[in-house]
Amino acid sequence: MPDTPSAFLMEFPYRPEIVDEAGLHFDQVVEQILNKNYDIKKVPELKVCKECDLRVYCGREGVIRLGEVDDSILSGQR
Numbered sequence: 646m647p648d649t650p651s652a653f654l655m656e657f658p659y660r661p662e663i664v665d666e667a668g669l670h671f672d673q674v675v676e677q678i679l680n681k682n683y684d685i686k687k688v689p690e691l692k693v694c695k696e697c698d699l700r701v702y703c704g705r706e707g708v709i710r711l712g713e714v715d716d717s718i719l720s721g722q723r
């Protein structure tokens with residue numbers, strides 16, 4: 646295993662258009678939060694909900710079927 650910090654550095658190409666796009670998306674998300682628009686238009690894949698700390702809340706609210714998420718956790722399904 647490498648023992649210098651630089652051995653763990655990762656480089657990513659800088660592309661300004663992607664940074665601008667990410668900033669625009671972030672602005673849109675903030676605007677929706679400020680407008681209290683929390684509707685989930687499309688429920689994420691099961692593997693996403695399975696890792697989410699809000700899954701019990703979403704299950705109680707009927708956004709997801711909690712049993713389905715919990716069954717996949719218990720069976721180790723991804």
Ligand code: SF4
Pocket residue numbers: 685688689693694695697698699700701703708709
């Ligand atoms: S549990 Fe709810 S908040 Fe978490 S990813 Fe699934 S739908 Fe989104």
